[in-house]
Amino acid sequence: MNLILLDDADFPSDCVAVVTGRRADHIRTVLKAEVGTRLRVGRLGGMLGEGTVTRVDEGAVELAVVLTRQPPPPLPVTLLLALPRPKVLRRVIQCVVTLGVKRIVLFGAFRVERSYWRTPWLTEPELREQIVLGLEQARDTVPPVITTHPLFKPFLEDEAPALTDGTRRLVADPDAVMPCPVGDIGPVSLVVGPEGGFTAYELSLLGDGGFEPVSLGRRIFRTEQVVPALLGRFLA
Template sequence: MNLILLAPHDLQDDHHAVVRDPRRLRHLLDVHHAKVGDELTLGVAGGKLGRGRLTHLDAEQALFRIDRLDQPPPAALPVHLVLALPRPRMLARSLEHVTALGVKHITLLHTRRVEKSYWQSPELRPEKIHQHLVLGLEQARDTRLPEVDLETRFKPFVEDRLPGLLEERRGLLAHPGMPHACPRGIDEPALLIIGPEGGFIPYEVERLLQAGCEGIHLGERILRVETAVTALLSRLF
């Protein structure tokens, strides 16, 4: 946790904040080994970053005096990530990784090779998704939460929503065997679409290409979804 991310209800006034949830308290006590008087990086969810001094810490609460909140969060990546819903454990890690990298728009999509049982996972509960997003923000010292949409049907997504998403974005379909290597260092808004373990089926690839996406690949190696996501975002931006 490289940032103490404060929710609006943590703020007592413009200069004081209190943290009471067990996760952040455990991290302050057991990982930071924080002590009264320590200066730490603070940020307000959706707002700015700054510094604050710890004025009290025990197992029940931590009190901070906010010295300043005057720094903007890191710039977001100009990308909307469409990710075929991974298996639950991989979903948790993927959400944290892409949030730390600066993705602000995420769509989780159902495809043929996504097991229907994945959509019943507790990891898709709003509070669990929020938890993973917050962990990503804390890692990267960011304050702006991504938006996460769930698309449980492939065909309606491609026919009804995808055309609008592609109006002002370059559509990139990452899939093994596509004709073009993943571009490097692009400077335009993009829609990046990544399939599930086992990839998209031919019908899905055809529909995505017909919709206006450009097929790209990362080479001959077949990567796990969480590895491919990180590699693609790093190479693109």
């Protein structure tokens, strides 16, 4: 836990926060904080700063909070990800939140098993847990917006244009000739397909939608490998 992330419910008044549960345990047992210890804190959706411990109980820690700094800049990438297997989903969400993505679009495709949409990891409390873990890791406060779109064609034709408006549209494709761009290329929408790949039909629809195929070479990667490898190219 690189940051104690506070949300509105933790603030009985403007400058005082009281945390319980996992965060209180971490402050007491890992950080071994006492009254007077200063901790890195951030307010969900807001600023970063310092919390000075003013009280330590068995189940709760009270902090005097001063927030002075902006969170790190977001990564200007909209990630459009074919819904991965549930186990992979959890790790990937946490990873892309840590990397700074603020817009995650989960969609269905021919090689996305329908059962994946029924996983409990897609429910709001489970997603929220992965988001919080990802933000704490990165010392960030701004959660991403996550949307789900189970049907590929309606998603791509009716919703993707607005979701990716004003961005450079890329689709990761091991058969593409063009290497995925690197460096600061402005806002990007990056499509990553299912582990078995897109069908030829899906790739042609993506092409019609203005998504340029780009590659990281001939190797085939797992979702949890290719996502950070691609996003790493855009990190400043």
